[in-house]
Amino acid sequence: MNNQKNMMHTLPVEAYTSKKWFDLEQEHIFSKTWQFAGLIEDVENAGDYISVQAGLNNIFVVKGRDNRLRAFHNMCRHRGTQLLRAVGKGQKAITCPYHDWTYDLEGKLVSIPKKEEEFPDLCNKELHECGLNLHEASVDIFKGMLFVHPDKNAPNIMTFFGEVEPYLGPHIPEELIEYQKNKDEPFYAKEINANWKIVVENYIDQYHLAHLHEGTLNMYDHAKAEFGWAGPHYHFYEPLVPEYLADIKNASPFPLIDKMPENKMGAYVPWLFPNIGITESESAWNTFHAIPLAPDRTLVVIRSKTMNVSEWEYTKQYTKSMTSKVWKTIGNKGKYEGDASDPMASGDFMAEDVYACEQQQKSLSSPFFSVGAQAQKGEFAVSKFQSVVKEWIEKHRNDA
Ligand SMILES: [Fe+2]
The missing domain is CATH 2.102.10.10 (Rieske [2Fe-2S] iron-sulphur domain)
Known part of the structure; x- marks a missing residue:
């Protein structure tokens, strides 16, 4: 199975579809990491x-x-x-x-x-x-x-996370409070019909930001993204576009996190190996936990924290954001025209990502599936992540 046709860059396609790989990962990755x-x-x-x-x-x-x-x-x-x-x-x-x-x-x-x-x-x-x-x-x-x-x-x-820590945002999550849109459903939880690695690869893929999300993530300057690897972990930062930054006090959907200097604003989006992402922005701090359920099913649980301010402050900020002129020019628009129930027309970047992950997983069973080429910069993290998965399994298999 090692010919090019059946590879997802570094790992075989089977790593995304088989119970055998799922079990190997449970034993040698998820049982051996924080x-x-x-x-x-x-x-x-x-x-x-x-x-x-x-x-x-x-x-x-x-x-x-x-x-x-x-x-x-x-x-x-x-x-x-x-x-x-x-x-x-x-x-x-x-x-x-x-x-x-x-x-x-x-x-x-x-x-x-x-x-x-x-x-x-x-x-x-x-x-x-x-x-x-x-x-x-x-x-x-x-x-x-x-x-x-x-x-x-x-x-x-800290021997595990120490290397990536300097690349994380200046946020102090302990000072923020959990944001609950709906008291009965405190966390966002979504089951995605894709292997957990597809979900991770989507999260760390810089190449797709300006394309899949061309209507939804325009407040960030993708061309200025800085990203790389620290130990088994991925780090990513991109600044706000000047137009959004200039109006940030009005445009931000949530009250701005204080103690955050303007030159540190932007999105910090690290991935901590193996399965937890953090999304740190100027107004929110989120955990993105990808829990493998089956070779082709992953539960994503997102918890959000925001500034510890009164309900009234939230409402005031939300109203200001809704009327901010900057949103008229930068988003949120769907990739396609159509009904908002279509993820590609929803104007919701998470719905766009879920759609892309599920479509990719579906294609893995096609005998015609192969990966074409890999973007040197924007997709380098994808094959690097696969190498980390492979190395981790091999190391712990040999230790066993
Ligand atoms: Fe995305």
Whole structure:
């Protein structure tokens, strides 16, 4: 399968369609990297927890009574049943729903029903000395984001993200608050019918910005984009176009993030390996989490943070933005003419990206599919990302 026809640059087409590759990635990439779990405010108080799938491992992060964050593998030491579901607040202890084995927030086994009767072997010891405490994992914080690693002895998070940090925006996410358009659906979540790598490649592809998004991302100066690689991570920055910058105080849809000097404004759009992008702009800070569900399905969850100001300030800014003259000249227009329900006529850049990803995935099954040529500058990141995926799998396969 290694002839040119069946390659997506560096990886075979099969890497985007087969269960075999999906499983390899789960084992050797997603189980061996720091995985995004949420924002620090998700676990604000003692007993608050959040769980996340990290490759082959389900892991939860819990804040202890000592206010320390800890991460554990989310399975009972009795017979492996999942202990905690999704997110929760104020948990006093962790009890397995199957047979009610109970652990404290520090992961120690503290009670087993009918211990004396049913487990004579465990009787002579204190429960926490039985070797049946929860398996520990690692948790750490990077830019207000929680990350977990299945290995309790994972290397320090800054050895992983340190190289890319200088290229991120000057934003302080901890000072911003989560923007919720709709209280019942706090996050934007969208299932995309494409392999997770197609979604990543679209995110890091500079070449398409001026084309697919010719009507939707005109506030940024694509010709002045600066981008490159730092370790396994991609970094990207592009400034605002002068016309938009000149009217930014009115045109910005959200209140401007303060402490941001004008010469630092623009879009910082890094991709942190393997599957979390950050989109940092003059008025918002977003996480873009691409979660592989199947070889041809990816869940994208976007969380947005904006300035911590009153509702009234938001409304005022929104009104100013709606009436700003700059929008009359720079957007948002669809790529095609037509009904707004057509993603290509919607004037919504996210809908345009989803459309492009899904169409590309569809073509992978065609016997006539091949990639033509690669843009030297604008698409270099695509094949570089594929090389990182390949190297990561090979490295951990050899370690195993
Ligand atoms: Fe795009």
